[in-house]
Amino acid sequence: MSLPSTFTSEEAYFKAAVDFLRSYAWIYREANTACIKSLDAMPVQFKDYFLELTNKELNTFPFVHEHLDGCPTEVLRFREQVAHLTPSIQTAPTTACKALTNDQSNHSRRMAPKKQHEIQELAANIHEHCADRTQLIIDLGSGLGYLSEALFKLNDNYMILGLEADEKRVRSARIRSQQLLSPETHLSISYQQLFVTAAENCRSQIEQFATELARSKGLTTKTATTTELSTTLIGLHACADLSINAMLLFLSIPQVQCLHIMPCCYHKLALTERGTFQNFPLSRALRSAMSADEALSFNRPFMRLACQQTNSRWRCDALKHTQHGTQMWTRALASALCDANELVKVKRYNLAQNDSIQNNPLYEYVQQRFQLHSQQTGDPLDWRAVHEQRFAELTGRYSDGKGARLAEALCCLQATIQQLCENVVLYDRLCYLQELAAVQHLSVEVRYEKLFDEKLSPRCRVLIAEKL
Template sequence: MLKFDEHFKFGEYFTNCSKFLCQYKWIFEHSNTKFVQAGILDQLPKSWIRDLKSATTKELNLIPSGYVNENWSSDFKLFLSTVASLVVSYDEVDYSTAKQPLLKGLSPKKQYEIENLTVVIEEMCCESEILLDFGSGLGYLSQNLHLKKKFTVLGIDGDSFRVGASQKRQSKLFTNSTDNVKFVHHFIDENSFEYLNATVSLLFPQQSDTKFMIVGLHACADLSPTAIKMFLSNESITKIAIMPCCYHKLRVSGDSCNIFENIPLSNQLRRSLEKDKNFLCRPFLRLGCQQTSARWKLLTQDQHDSHGKAMFERSLVEAVLDEGQFVTAKKIRSTQFTENAYTNYYLRHNSNPTSNCPWTDHHIKRYNELLTQNPAGAQFAEYLTCLQTCLQPLCENIILLDRLCYIHEEASKQHILMRISMVKLSDDKLSPRCFIIKAEKEYDSKS
C-alpha cells in the first residue's frame, strides 16, 4: 500500500496503474448489462474460478480488502498482491456528530458528509472570505456553514427547482441567514467567475476586496474539474475544498464515446496513457464510483446469491435483444425463476419507446441457449463483481489523483505556491464518495 503525501510520485503511479489496468481491463471494460453478450465470463481464468469457489463467504468478503489465501493459484495471488501494492492510503477525518439530531430532511449519510466537510472548510477559511457553494442543491451545506461559523455563502445550482426549494426552505427554517446566504440559478462553466463576482457585488454590497473559496458537496461529473480550473485561473479565488462524485457522467470530447474532456487533466497521466488509452472508458469511470470494499465485506451469502442472480439475469436479457430494442424493469417484479426472468422486463423499441413489444420465440430460444451455456452464470457474475470491487479503489485513485496532479502542474506553471492535499472521510461504508480535494494558494511568487 502506498501513502499519499507531498512526496507522492504521480507519474510512477500512473504508469504502474495503467500497465496493470490494461492487462485486466476485461474485468471492467463492458458495462455489467453487457458482460454476457461480450463473453466476459469466458475470460475468467479457470484457476481463479477454482479459488473463488473454494473461498468461504468470509474470505470472499475480505478479498477486496487485501485478503489472500496462500493455497490459491499463483496467478490469482499475483493479481491480488499487485492490487494491494497500488492501493493508496490517505489521511482520514471523522468529525462525526451522530449523537446530534438529524437536520430535517437529511439522511444519516448526508448529515455525516455535511458535518465533516463543514469542519474542513472551517479549518481553511476565515470569516472575511465569501464561500461559493458549487452545486448547492437544497442549500444544506450553505446553511450549515452559516449556522456554525456565520460564513457568507453564495449557493449556485443549475437546477432552478432546487434553487427555489432552497430559498423556500431558508424563508421557513433559516430566517436569520437571509442577509448572508443567497442562492442563484446558474449553470457553472469555466467562464462563470465574472458572473459570480458581479452577483456577489450585487447581493453582498457590504463586502469589499473580496477573496473567495470554492466549496462543494457532491460536485457531480464535470463540476469538480470546472471548479478546479476556475480556482486556478482566478487570483481572487484563494482556496477550494470539494467532494467529487458521479465520475461516469463526465462529458465526452467530440463524437468519441471514450475520449473525455476532463480526464486526463494532468500531463503525467496523459503520458502514461500514450501506448494504450483503451481502459479510460465509461465503465472504468462508473467502476470508480461504485461501492467500496467497506460495503462488500458486510454482505451475507444470501445477498451475494441474490445480487449475482439479478446481475446475470439482467445481462442475459440484454444479450437476446435485437438492434434498436431495449428493456425497462417492471416496477412490480415477477417472482419467476431465472428460466424466464425476461418476464421481469418490458421489451421496447427505439422507434416507439413508450409502447411494449411482445417477447418472441426468437428471444426465448436465444435466452435459453445462453442460460444452458452458462449454468453457473449467477455465481460467476458475483465473482466478476468481486474482481471489480478489488479494482474500484485503483480506478477512483486515477480519477482523483489526476486532478491533484493537474493542480500541482498548473501551480508550478503559474509560479503559485500552493498547499494541496486530499483527505478521506473515515466511514466509506456510510459515504462511498468520501474524498475531499483541498488546495490553498499561499502567495504568488515572481513570474
C-alpha cells in the first residue's frame, strides 16, 4: 500500500484519512452481526438512495473511479472522498517460474488453488530478488513447509530455517520434507518450533537454530556463528502481530538483508489493557493524526473490514445480493432481540423459505433457526414475550424488505472503503519501518508489491524491505 498521488506527505494523508473515517465510523464500528445499530445510524439520504438503487448501480458503487449517475450530494461526496484517499494500485507482472507453475505432483494437486497460487507467486518473487544475495532464508510461520519446499526447488543452494509455533505442524513439515525431498537435501532445511517475537531471547534462539543448520552444512565451525551469512526473512500469511515482529527482526539482526512478508488477519492484533491495539497505530505520522481516545474507535470490526475480501468479488446478480442481505439482516435481527446477558447461535441452516419470508422473516422462523443462550453459562434459554415485542418493533421500523436491502447497502459501503482501511493499516507499518530505520541510521528501501490475483487471495500485497 502507498501514499496516494494527490498527497505530498504521510502526515497530510493520515490526517485526511482519519478525518474521513471518523465521519463515517457508523459503516465499520459494529460487527455485521450487530448491523442494525449501523443501519439506525445511516443518514437518511444514504438510505433513500440505496433503497432505490438498481442492481447494476449497486455493482458499480464500490468502484469509486467509475462514474455513477444519479448520486445525491452527500453520497457523491462520499465516493469522491474515497477515490481521493485510496491509492490506485497496479497489478504486478506475474513472476511465477515455470518449474513451479508446471508442478503437478500429487502433493501439489491436493493443495487448494488459492494456496498454490500464493506459494508459486511469493516463492518466485523471493527467488527473483534473493537468488544472488541470500544464503540463509528464515521462514516465519512456516506451517507445513510448502513455501520453504517451493523455494528449495528453485534453488537447492538455499539453506532454509522454518519457524512455526504449532508443534504438530513442525512435525508434519519435517515428515513432508523427508518424504518429498531427496536425501542429500535434508541437511539444507530445518523446521523448529518457536513463537516468533522481536524479543532478545527470541533473536538468540533464532541465531542458535540458524547456527546449527549452518554447521550441519559445514558452513561454520563450532565456535563460529551465522553473522556472515546473508539472510532473508520471509512469511506467507503473517497473522496478527507476526509481520510487525518480522519488521523489527529485519532491523535488529545485522545479517538479515531482505524481508518479504505478507501481512494478514489484522483483527487478531494483541490488545492493551485499555482496549487499543498494541501495534496500531505505529508510525508517528498516524499517531499524531489520531487522539488516544480516537484509537478506541479503530476497533476489531475496523481491522476485520481492512482484511476482508476486496471489492473484486462484489459484482454479482440481484438474487445473490438479495440472499446475502437477507442472511445478514436475519442474523442481526436475532442478535438485536437479546438482552445484555444473552446471545444467539444458528441451530438450523436449511429451513425452507418463500420469497416473502426471506424479505420479512417471521418471528417463528427466527425461533426455529436461532437458539438463545446465556452468555455466562452457555446454557440454552427459551424465547420470551419481550423478544417478540422487540421483533415487532424492529421489523416495523424496517418493513417491506428494507432491512435486508439496507444490510446489503451497508456491505456495499464497506466494500467501498475496504481498500482505504487496509491502506491506512499497511501504510502505517511502512512508515513505521522507515522511521525506525532512520533512528538506527540504516538505509533501507521499503515498498508493497501486489503479487497475487485478489479474486483468489484477498491479502495480495507483500511488504518488501531491503537494506542498501
